[in-house]
Amino acid sequence: MSEIIEKTKSFVTELLSQSLDNKYLYHNLTHTRRVVKSTKEILDSLHLEVQESEPLILAAWLHDTGYTQGSTDHEEKSVSIAKEFLSKEGYDKKRTQEVLDLILATKRYHKPTNLKEEILRDADASHFAQNSYMETCELLREELALLNIAKYSQKDWLRTNIKMFEVEHDYKTEYAKEHWQPGKDKNLKKLKKEYKSIKTITKKEALKAKYKSESPDRGIQTLFRVTLRNHLTLSDIADTKANILLSVNAIIISLALSNLIPKLDNPSNQYLIVPTIIFVIFAVVSMILAVLATRPNVTSGEFTKEDVKNKKVNLLFFGNFHKMKLSEYEWAINELVKDKDYIYSSLTKDLYYLGLVLNRKYKILRWTYTIFIIGTVLSVIAFAVAFQMYGLHK
Numbered sequence: 121m122s123e124i125i126e127k128t129k130s131f132v133t134e135l136l137s138q139s140l141d142n143k144y145l146y147h148n149l150t151h152t153r154r155v156v157k158s159t160k161e162i163l164d165s166l167h168l169e170v171q172e173s174e175p176l177i178l179a180a181w182l183h184d185t186g187y188t189q190g191s192t193d194h195e196e197k198s199v200s201i202a203k204e205f206l207s208k209e210g211y212d213k214k215r216t217q218e219v220l221d222l223i224l225a226t227k228r229y230h231k232p233t234n235l236k237e238e239i240l241r242d243a244d245a246s247h248f249a250q251n252s253y254m255e256t257c258e259l260l261r262e263e264l265a266l267l268n269i270a271k272y273s274q275k276d277w278l279r280t281n282i283k284m285f286e287v288e289h290d291y292k293t294e295y296a297k298e299h300w301q302p303g304k305d306k307n308l309k310k311l312k313k314e315y316k317s318i319k320t321i322t323k324k325e326a327l328k329a330k331y332k333s334e335s336p337d338r339g340i341q342t343l344f345r346v347t348l349r350n351h352l353t354l355s356d357i358a359d360t361k362a363n364i365l366l367s368v369n370a371i372i373i374s375l376a377l378s379n380l381i382p383k384l385d386n387p388s389n390q391y392l393i394v395p396t397i398i399f400v401i402f403a404v405v406s407m408i409l410a411v412l413a414t415r416p417n418v419t420s421g422e423f424t425k426e427d428v429k430n431k432k433v434n435l436l437f438f439g440n441f442h443k444m445k446l447s448e449y450e451w452a453i454n455e456l457v458k459d460k461d462y463i464y465s466s467l468t469k470d471l472y473y474l475g476l477v478l479n480r481k482y483k484i485l486r487w488t489y490t491i492f493i494i495g496t497v498l499s500v501i502a503f504a505v506a507f508q509m510y511g512l513h514k
Contacts, residue, residue, distance in 0.1 A: 122170065124211055125177055131205055132181045139188040143267055146260040147187045147194075151247075156180040158246035162239050165295045175215050176236055178206070179222035180243060191267060198223050238292035242300070245289055249296075249303030254310060257281055278315040285311065344467050351474040358481040362413040365488055369407035376400050391509060395502035402495020409488035413481050428452045431462050434469040 136149040159180040163173045182205070186197030199220045206216045224230070225237040232238040247256050261277050264270045272280065285308045291297050376399060421443035427433040428451075435441060435456050441449050456462050 145263040158243035175218040242296040249300035253307045362410045365410040369403045372403045391506045399499035406492040413484040
């Protein structure tokens with residue numbers, strides 16, 4: 121390695137290490153070293169003389185030094201830095217100019233005019249073929265965002281890279297075409313695969329958002345779910361209370377029939393007739409009311425197509441369809457799910473009629489408990505009076 125190359129290497133390494141903003145995650149010393157290495161790789165395949173290859177290696181080292189002064193027009197800034205450095209080192213003016221021209225050839229849309237420009241441009245894009253390309257290009261995306269140059273979404277960034285690979289860039293040297301193009305093609309496939317994956321996810325998210333906007337609000341869902349559950353819980357409580365009264369009154373009537381009433385045939389027990397009758401009548405009435413509270417209503421179990429079209433039938437209650445054929449009920453349900461308003465209407469009707477049933481149950485239960493209490497109190501009083509009168513007569 122020539123002395124000027126060694127000095128340039130030391131100069132650039134120190135400059136980029138100490139003066140480059142740490143926001144440059146891609147255009148840094150690592151990138152410069154990669155370009156130098158790739159430049160040498162192509163040059164080794166061409167077996168050029170040192171005098172021919174030296175300006176290329178110098179340009180590879182110096183081409184991004186301008187980033188130490190900002191990203192805008194960094195090629196021109198790199199040229200100024202290179203010119204000043206090579207002049208101080210007493211480098212040949214003609215060859216210095218060649219280095220400067222090569223640095224300017226790294227501009228994005230520059231069309232190479234000779235082999236050396238092609239070599240440097242291919243070396244500058246050698247990372248397109250490397251296995252680490254996906255990670256490397258992500259560093260560039262972050263760098264652009266940190267410098268407030270551009271902010272890309274992952275989808276837009278992938279699309280931009282695909283466009284770069286397919287439209288904007290192509291390798292010029294034979295070495296790059298043979299050794300790097302396959303790697304570039306492989307990375308292009310990765311980019312397309314990831315882009316397709318993101319598009320699929322984006323579509324799913326769009327559909328989910330659309331479905332969410334068209335579906336009932338979560339608050340509405342919670343409202344119907346909680347209210348229906350509360351109605352059913354209250355219905356279960358009412359049935360439990362009615363069953364308790366049924367059991368108690370059944371026991372009372374059984375005891376009266378087996379132990380008390382048979383003794384009334386005896387003339388000495390006639391004073392117990394009135395209290396027993398009061399006791400049994402109130403028990404029977406309480407039992408009848410408890411049965412009425414739990415007795416289900418019988419419904420027709422049928423509906424017509426007109427009822428469905430006019431939204432008059434609640435398809436969520438079994439009593440409205442239990443006599444219908446499966447095919448007719450399936451048709452009706454399909455009509456229901458097509459109409460969000462019909463669904464809300466059906467749920468509302470379900471709540472309303474459940475409320476009416478609960479109102480009936482609890483009214484009857486209230487009367488049942490009231491009659492049971494009155495009957496119990498009157499029976500106890502009647503028995504007490506009867507025993508007292510029997511004692512007096514004695």
